[in-house]
């Protein structure tokens with residue numbers, strides 16, 4: 001029988017081997033979940049700050065983590081479709097609640113360890129020293145990032161017609177792709193030719209869309225006699241004249257005309273009841289961010305971007321989704337988010353971020369243990 005010191009030696013050797021192989025396994029086979037402290041202070045800025053954690057912002061974060069870039073997303077949970085109407089034109093999510101998509105996406109990117117969402121309102125943004133961006137939240141919190149990706153959506157500016165806000169979007173539809181199908185077979189719809197619909201070309205284009213779902217259409221110009229006359233003469237040479245009429249009276253009030261109709265009280269003291277009203281209210285990027293960063297806008301009032309990666313006129317600032325496009329739909333927000341993120345990633349090589357080859361601190365800490373154990377690492 002071997003002496004007990006001989007047994008002790010092998011017991012310790014075996015235990016040592018188990019510890020070393022666990023360290024080795026951790027180094028090379030642990031799940032690829034790493035951690036960043038997301039403090040985003042001057043000395044350790046986050047790689048990318050995303051303003052807006054809805055479809056565009058989350059799509060960007062889902063792309064950025066693939067290049068091991070740390071991302072801090074700020075979102076005060078006021079997406080443009082705050083009514084949460086069912087999603088259309090998004091293959092695979094037909095009829096689902098947009099919050100379900102955001103929630104799923106948020107969980108996915110949080111699990112990567114590279115992105116964190118903070119439910120905070122950002123109130124100011126500045127470029128500090130030409131290399132970093134400083135954003136400040138409404139509680140005074142300050143956060144530094146190397147790049148800025150704007151995904152803040154667009155805010156509606158409704159016309160000043162009493163009852164408009166109360167009936168949008170239940171009875172007032174801004175997009176016939178989103179809302180037309182469910183109203184197919186309607187008897188009589190209305191179209192409010194104001195704002196972006198106050199040109200003959202645009203009004204008649206949307207009139208054609210609307211007539212796919214309603215037999216008759218009244219176009220209301222709300223006291224715009226020039227437009228009314230132009231529309232009338234355009235209709236005279238147009239096959240629409242049988243099913244379209246023009247009304248130039250002022251609109252005094254919009255009210256719900258029952259479960260599925262809307263009533264227009266007009267300046268001539270008549271009331272028109274329609275199955276639905278079509279109008280595209282102004283939707284613009286938050287003016288304060290445009291002003292603070294000195295962002296250029298395009299002719300339609302969206303943040304102007306250049307190239308395939310949606311770079312703005314301010315170096316290091318990219319923009320995606322509703323705030324930077326006339327195509328204000330979810331598929332476009334997803335696409336722009338991913339492409340803008342790819343552009344951001346190209347501007348953040350490892351020599352700039354200092355990130356390890358396999359992530360941030362979590363990996364580097366393991367590297368130290370491996371070095372102590374003499375097995376390499378970072």
Ligand SMILES: Cc1cc2nc3c(=O)[nH]c(=O)nc-3n(C[C@H](O)[C@H](O)[C@H](O)COP(=O)(O)OP(=O)(O)OC[C@H]3O[C@@H](n4cnc5c(N)ncnc54)[C@H](O)[C@@H]3O)c2cc1C
Nearest residue numbers: 052054055056076077078080088122153321322328329330
């Ligand atoms: C009634 C309605 C129905 C719609 N239905 C459809 C549909 O069926 N299919 C479809 O494809 N599209 C639909 N859309 C359009 C779709 O909602 C938008 O295109 C999409 O939400 C754009 O995504 P986004 O990420 O660019 O902006 P948003 O979804 O608007 O998100 C912007 C985010 O930025 C955040 N944010 C903004 N400013 C700040 C700040 N200062 N601090 C912190 N966070 C901030 C907001 O809280 C918000 O979460 C609909 C729109 C409306 C109004």
